[in-house]
Amino acid sequence: MLDEWTSNSLTHDPMRLYRLKRDRRHIPVSAKYNIMGFISSGTYGRVYKAECVEDGQIHAIKKFKPDKEGDVVTYTGISQSAIREIALNREINHENIVALKEVILEDKSIYMVFEYAEHDFLQIIHHNSTHRVPIQIPVLKSLVYQLLNGLIYLHSVHILHRDLKPANILVTSNGIVKIGDLGLARLIYEPLQPLHAGDKVVVTIWYRAPELLLGAKHYTKAIDCWAVGCVIAELASLRPIFKGEEAKLDSKKNVPFQKDQLLKIFEVLGTPNERDWPGVKDMPEFQSMKRLDYFTNRLHEWFRTRANHAISVYELLLRLFYYDPDKRLTAREALNHPWFQEDPKPTRNAFESLLSHSHSHSLQSQVPNPSHHLPPLRRITQDDAPSMVPMQGNINIGNGNNNAGGAGHGHGIPINAGGMGAGVIGAGGGGGGPPFGSHSQTHSKPGSSASFASLSGGGNAGGTRKKARLG
Ligand SMILES: Nc1ncnc2c1ncn2[C@@H]1O[C@H](COP(=O)(O)OP(=O)(O)OP(=O)(O)O)[C@@H](O)[C@H]1O
Ligand SMILES: [Mg+2]
Secondary structure (H helix, E strand, O other): OOOHHHHHHHHOOHHHHHHHHHHHHOOOHHHHEEEEEEEEEOOOEEEEEEEEOOOOOEEEEEEEOOEEEOOEEEOOOOOHHHHHHHHHHHHOOOOOEOOEEEEEEEOOEEEEEEEOOOEEHHHHHHHHHHOOOOOOHHHHHHHHHHHHHHHHHHHHOOEEOOOOOHHHEEEOOOOOEEEOOHHHOEEOOOOOOOOOOOOOEOOOHHHOOHHHHOOOOOOOOHHHHHHHHHHHHHHHHOOOOOOOOOOOOOOOOOOOOOHHHHHHHHHHHOOOOOOOOHHHHHOOOHHHHHOOOOOOEOHHHHHHHHOHHHHHHHHHHHHHOOOOOOOOOOHHHHHOOHHHOOOOOOOOOOOHHHHHHHHHHHHHOOOOOHHHOOOOOOOOEOOOOOOOOOOOOOEEOOOOOOOOOOOOOOOOOEEOOOOOOOEEEEOOOOOOOOOOOOOOOOOOOOOOOOOHHHHOOOOOOOHHHOOOEOO
16 A cells, blocks of 8 residues: 555656556566576677466567666666667567567566577578588478568568578577567668668678678668578578678778678679679779779589589579669569479478478488488577576576576576566567477587587677677
């Protein structure tokens, strides 16, 4: 019960009353979710695997980093990336886009709760490259088909993803592709500024379209289609096709000419010319480009030496790599490419062909071929996981049973019982995905060599894959 003074003052301060009611209703994130372990640390925050207490469903919770000065957490508002990711995710709903379940504001931190995806393209590439076996065409085709399907949806609702790369393209255990990480995504009808203006972070350079590298002031959906081309080439060859070194801003923050990245592209696709791309002469960096060595297109040769098993996708890739953004295939045109009509046809579950292979192998007890195996489950760790919620209250929610990393029992996550200033933003369009909580899992040992973060280019290692931070 509120005392008289408090209720009097609240009547005169409706905002305070609202906050009080809101905070009373708020269920702390730690009471709603059991944290099973830490997945990855990215540019904007940390991602955890969590189980919903109410229904046992598994989720990924992305906690945005609060602004910090030294050890002091300051609250300067919500970051641009968080706002974009939340705002866009709440409005969209598609099978091939990762669904946002809810957003929780608590103790100056933002928690985005997503449907869980067991794999991502980078992990699949890593699995196959470790075993030195190519990704089989039926799997490759289904992954690409679903990626394009998700991208058609994003583009149809005027969203540019702007950061398509293997680590941001997730896959569920049912083989359903989920485009993730809309932290850099934008609505296209806004006047688009040049890439370096305003944004602290830009698209990872290996997947950056030539028009951006040549300083284009305006850009279009075609930049995502270029990135899809890079992703297809990487799935086919198991390594990034254009692995350039990013030139950094100088001390005066002048935008540098990305010579190395452009050379990596030209070495495979040839130097752009005005016949194929009339607009190239208007590119701000055209003069610098003309000073580079001249190359001819050798994509076909690249395929024969690096990805001969996937040569059937050559023609599609060639068109996704058209220099002229107006001629480059759109996501829809790419999906209509004859490659998808040819056998093997894309399957709804990208792993379908592997399931039947695994079955026949077990029946015939042959030595299994690793390329015929499902990729391993996503690794989560306990030991190098920074706790998700601050160490105030110290209520221990971990009961040992959720110990996905195999670490000692009773290895609970210390949590904060507080919850002041808390609120939940319902996540509009999300949901609708299949339940992921039912399958049993095996996980890496604690302290075992690399956590998954190091494979995904997030957090602990793999710095070269990370987005460049500007300013
Ligand atoms: N829904 C999910 N289910 C499972 N794992 C996820 C999920 N979302 C993200 N991850 C994992 O966490 C990583 C980082 O997530 P995300 O890309 O959204 O964050 P980020 O801060 O933008 O990171 P980065 O800067 O590395 O792109 C992903 O590469 C993926 O490995
Ligand atoms: Mg990411």
